[in-house]
Structure formats: structure tokens, C-alpha cells
Amino acid sequence: MWRRPALFSYWIPSYLWTASSNYIDLHVHHLHHKVKEGDTSKQVRPFITFVLGGPGSGKGTQCAKIAETFGFAHLSAGELLRKEISSGCENGEMILDIIKEGNIVPSEITINLIRREIELSENRKILVDGFPRTNENRIAFESIIGVEPDLVIFFDCPEEEMVKRLLSRNQGRIDDNIETIKKRLEVFDKLNLPVINYYSSKGKLQKVLSIYCSV
């Protein structure tokens, strides 16, 4: 999909995360071959960061902070799917039924939404929040988009804390009820943890303890 530029003209950073009692500080440890400030060429391969974690672990909250602090574009897969539902498009009803049950939307639908956003964005530093949810999602992304993520951040959070946060999220979400939350937690354990383990084995995973993050 993107022409890989001669030599590496995209970011290959290594991040150092420091967790302390009530905040997380993200330090750029060193940067090699940094994309020049203001380089918005769509020909440059984007620097892709996947942000994973259980439901309510704080992915959206922390992505907003990372995006603001470090100038990333923030694409939330769940938000893109919810927009599809409210747009009344042909897949809307099917997506709604799947989200209500805490299940996973077919890869092709989610990936097409993510791809469209990446293509529309001038920003070459992209945070993909809440995707991939399954190994099947991951493999489909690699095959359709043709790239692997440069970095994967995992917000690790105790289950009881996630439940507490989701029940007080108060955003009127159809899936923030105890029955659907139980299902989402099961799906996370069964399908998303293997993705997290996969990226850990590839040396791409940065684990952050969510209880030490500030809102």
C-alpha cells in the first residue's frame, strides 16, 4: 500500500516508559532516522503503534494523552465501528448486534475502516487503539495493509478495576452493562491475550501497569 522509501526515512524509535505512583511518563529514548518535522508525504510509510488492553484498561484515555503530547493521530477501532452504526450504513445493524454481544466484528470491516482513516490522515505517526483483537485480525491486517506495527503498547489492568471503570464510564455505551462486560472479558482472555503474547515474543511489546496511569 505504501512505497517503502529508500533507506529508512520513517521513525524507528525506542520508547522508555516510566511508571510511578500516579503518572506515566513517556520518554523518547532515542530516535533513529526521524521523519522530518512537517513531513506529511503520504508516500512515507506510517509509523504504526497498536494499543491493546482489556475493556476499561484505559486505552482511549492514554491514547488521547499520547496523541496530544507526541503528535500522533489517534484511531480508535471501537469508535470507528460505533460511527458506522450511527451512520446507518448497510453493515450498521450487524456491527451493533456483534458489539452488544461483546463479540468481534469481521476483520475485513474493521481493517477497511482503519485503512481509510490512515489514508485520509496527513499524520504519519498513527496510534491504532483497540486493534487487533484476535490473531485472525492481526494476520488479516498484515496481509491487507502489508505492514506490521512498529510498536505495541499493552495496558495491563486487574479485572476488578476494569469492571469498576466500565460500570462508571457513563458514556451511554450499549456494551457497558455487567452481562456484556463479562463476555468482553472472556473474549479478551481467549482471543486478545494470544495477540499480546505474540507481540511480546517478537520483542515489540511495551507493557504499562494501568493502575499507575493518571486520567
Ligand SMILES: Nc1ncnc2c1ncn2[C@@H]1O[C@H](COP(=O)(O)OP(=O)(O)O)[C@@H](O)[C@H]1O
Ligand atoms: N488510570 C485511571 N484511573 C481511573 N479511571 C480511569 C483511568 N484510566 C481511565 N479511567 C476511566 O475508566 C473508564 C474506561 O477508560 P477508557 O480509556 O475508556 O478505557 P478503554 O478505552 O480501555 O476501554 C473511563 O471512564 C476513564 O475515565
Ligand SMILES: O=c1ccn([C@@H]2O[C@H](COP(=O)(O)OP(=O)(O)O)[C@@H](O)[C@H]2O)c(=O)[nH]1
Ligand atoms: O477491532 C475491534 C475493536 C472493537 N470491536 C468491538 O467493539 C467493542 C468495543 O471496543 P472498544 O475498543 O471501543 O472498547 P473496549 O471494549 O476496549 O472498552 C468490542 O467489545 C468489540 O465488540 C471489534 O469487534 N473489533
